[in-house]
Amino acid sequence: MNNVQQLYQKIILEHANHPNGFGVLESYTHQVELRNVECGDSFQVFALVEERQIKKISFVGEGCIISKASASMMIDSIHGTKIENIQKQVENFQNMILNKPFDENSLGDLVAFKSLNQFPTRVRCGMLPWHALIQILEEINE
Amino acid sequence: MTKYKKIAYLDNAATTPVPKSVIETINNYYGCRKVSVHRGMYDLAGEVTRDYEHVREQVAQWIGASKSTEVIFTSGTTDGLNLVANSYGTTNLTDQDQIIVSIFEHHSNFVPWQQIAKKTGATLKVVGTTPDGQLDLNELEHLISSKTKIVALSMMSNVLGNLVPVKEVADLIHRQNGILVVDAAQSVAHVPINVQSLGADFLAFSAHKMFGPTGVGVLFGKEQLLKGMPPIQYGGEMVDQVDLKHTSFQNAPIKFEAGTPNIAGVLGLGTAIDYIQDVGYQTIEQREQVLMDRLLSGLRAIKSVKIYGPQVDNQHFGVVSFNVGDYHAHDVATILNSEGVAVRAGHLCAEPLMNQLGVSSVVRASVTFETTLSEIKCLIDAVRKVEDILK
Incomplete structure (x- = not known):
């Protein structure tokens, strides 16, 4: 597989076409909207946080394959996780796509984004839903 | 140059x-x-x-x-x-x-x-x-x-x-x-x-x-x-x-x-x-029209490509914006980039128009009279590969 085929591998295409956690939660404690200023894509992430744990999380929005798949896989990876552990997961994912040292074992399917660091112009797309999540974490920690 | x-x-x-x-x-x-x-x-x-x-x-x-x-x-x-x-x-x-x-x-x-x-x-x-x-x-x-x-x-x-x-x-x-x-x-x-x-x-x-x-x-x-x-x-x-x-x-x-x-x-x-x-504008316009004819006919020959703006030749002056199927313009531009083709993709600093077109972004290919026919061919060949990679 060349780089671009690696980027658009099956698991990423599947998540983009059939994203998990797509929709608005019936009840939520946090809601963040973020836009990619380059293309106008916009994502809203909803989270129901209880006892410093993400009980439920979802997203809606329009985006490219990379941002949609990233949102879907992010939601899979943090559903039901304690806030403290999410922080680590966010940093780990960010390290991977910025080509810094990271722990591959704890990322699960998210390693599919390993080649994203070869596409600097697309890092923003892959990080968009994560930046929304970071904003939610900041709100929680305020 | x-x-x-x-x-x-x-x-x-x-x-x-x-x-x-x-x-x-x-x-x-x-x-x-x-x-x-x-x-x-x-x-x-x-x-x-x-x-x-x-x-x-x-x-x-x-x-x-x-x-x-x-x-x-x-x-x-x-x-x-x-x-x-x-x-x-x-x-x-x-x-x-x-x-x-x-x-x-x-x-x-x-x-x-x-x-x-x-x-x-x-x-x-x-x-x-x-x-x-x-x-x-x-x-x-x-x-x-x-x-x-x-x-x-x-x-x-x-x-x-x-x-x-x-x-x-x-x-x-x-x-x-x-x-x-x-x-x-x-x-x-x-x-x-x-x-x-x-x-x-x-x-x-x-x-x-x-x-x-x-x-x-x-x-x-x-x-x-x-x-x-x-x-x-x-x-x-x-x-x-x-x-x-x-x-x-x-x-x-x-x-x-x-x-x-x-x-x-x-x-x-x-x-x-x-x-x-x-060079002279006459030469510029003549050369660009040849390039745009090739570019537009090449894109039109690909079924999934939708061209925005005028649908007749000689009305695109150096610029054509398009999308490939329902694929996002950034994904398309990434494939084109991997084939060595540099285009612009996004809302092109024209969000009111994007809203009217009903899209969030488009891919834009643009030429000058100095652009070569082989550059146009690279683009068309690369657009043909988009669906193979993304479907």
Whole structure:
């Protein structure tokens, strides 16, 4: 597989076409909207946080394959996780796509984004839903 | 010409390559004669000032201005349009007045008017397009009234690539004693510009979209209009006399050029105009039409490609925007990039138009007369691969 085929591998295409956690939660404690200023894509992430744990999380929005798949896989990876552990997961994912040292074992399917660091112009797309999540974490920690 | 590293460069609408002659002019200034203009008491300063002011005359002649004092050097189109909005707009608009722009304006000819409307209480009206992306002249005729003080219009859409009938618009607005501001950023590399035959009261363009350097541009303004306009930046060069309580200003264009200007940029602009004049717009248009025919027919032959704007040949001047199936423009551009093809993808600084087209983003391929047929072939071949990779 060349780089671009690696980027658009099956698991990423599947998540983009059939994203998990797509929709608005019936009840939520946090809601963040973020836009990619380059293309106008916009994502809203909803989270129901209880006892410093993400009980439920979802997203809606329009985006490219990379941002949609990233949102879907992010939601899979943090559903039901304690806030403290999410922080680590966010940093780990960010390290991977910025080509810094990271722990591959704890990322699960998210390693599919390993080649994203070869596409600097697309890092923003892959990080968009994560930046929304970071904003939610900041709100929680305020 | 700029040597791009092994890529098919089809992002010329963002910025064009520069010919060697322009680089030589700039190098020569920085390497052998980097002195300031208008002030020095030595021969070299006089020489550089003469060359700098010669470019003003050259521009005036090139665009058909009646005097070189109607030519203001700016940092680019955005700067020029903001100058008109902030100076002419602030002085002449009230809450009884209207400004009209089109739906396909670049943000640089949209946001300044939107903001000046908010500031002055004037109403901003937006004229749409016909289904094939042409300016809707009927709607415009309907919108223009005695309340319309300003129509600000792009001469060529940076998304759709079609020319706007500027003269007809000028006649409509002049009948109501309003003025026409023309954004020529996109058209200047492709078609000749004559402010008299266009009927433009103001017209702005950038050097970097016409084989010149970045950071320099031109605002043309009619003498009588410039006369009544206050400066919007204050500082050196633009003043006449300063005392502790009062300052008087120079006349146009100098009153609008505060501070040390982009001298290398202006000299480079002069050489870029020489370059265009040596080639000639007739040759430019002929070569571009061959390229655009090949580009459009190549894209049309791919079933999943949707082309925006005019659907007939010879109405896309150097620019075509498209999408491939339902794929996001950024995904398509990434595939093209992996095939060595450089295009623009996104909302192209034209979000109002994107909303009208019902898309969040498009892929844009744009040429100059220097683009080669093999670059076009690279693009078409790469677009054919998109579905294989993304489906």
